[in-house]
Structures are given as C-alpha cells and as structure tokens.
C-alpha cells in the first residue's frame with residue numbers, strides 16, 4: 013500500500029499501487045470531475061501532483077494530447093484517470109470541484 017494525500021482538504025488515504033488517481037480520490041470521498049468516465053477525453057480530472065511525481069505511471073500519448081488542450085497546465089499537471097499510483101507516497105492538489 014502507498015499513501016495518497018489530497019489537497020486542499022489534506023485528506024490522506026492508503027491505496028494499492030496500480031490504482032488510478034481518479035479511483036483513489038473517489039474512494040477517499042473527495043470530489044473530482046470525470047465527465048468521460050476515465051477515458052482521458054474530457055480533461056475534467058486535471059490536477060497537480062505536488063509530491064511523489066516520479067513514482068507515478070508515465071504520461072502516455074492520450075494524456076499528453078489532452079493536457080495540451082487544457083488551460084492552466086503546468087509541469088505538475090496530470091489527468092487523474094490516466095495516472096496510476098506507484099510505491100511512493102503522493103500528494104495531489106485538486107483544481108476543480110463538483
């Protein structure tokens with residue numbers, strides 16, 4: 013298990029490596045948008061990874077192409093539905109609320 017911290021609320025949960033950030037955030041009871049059911053098409057699950065970025069799954073083409081279309085993207089940006097947890101603790105910042 014690894015630790016996921018969700019800002020700005022500061023919620024911390026234990027999650028299985030290989031779990032998508034979207035699923036882990038939902039399991040934690042936090043509000044995150046996902047209009048395309050996690051297909052990497054809507055961009056609504058865009059968030060910032062504050063810590064632990066290197067342990068996450070690598071960005072794939074679908075995610076990169078979608079991120080290119082989103083306003084406010086930075087080097088910390090990931091799509092929660094396309095990003096899987098690794099073995100290291102991760103801290104993310106949610107950018108939108110339902």
Ligand code: FES
Nearest residue numbers: 052054055057093
């Ligand atoms: S839920 Fe649509 S891009 Fe992640």
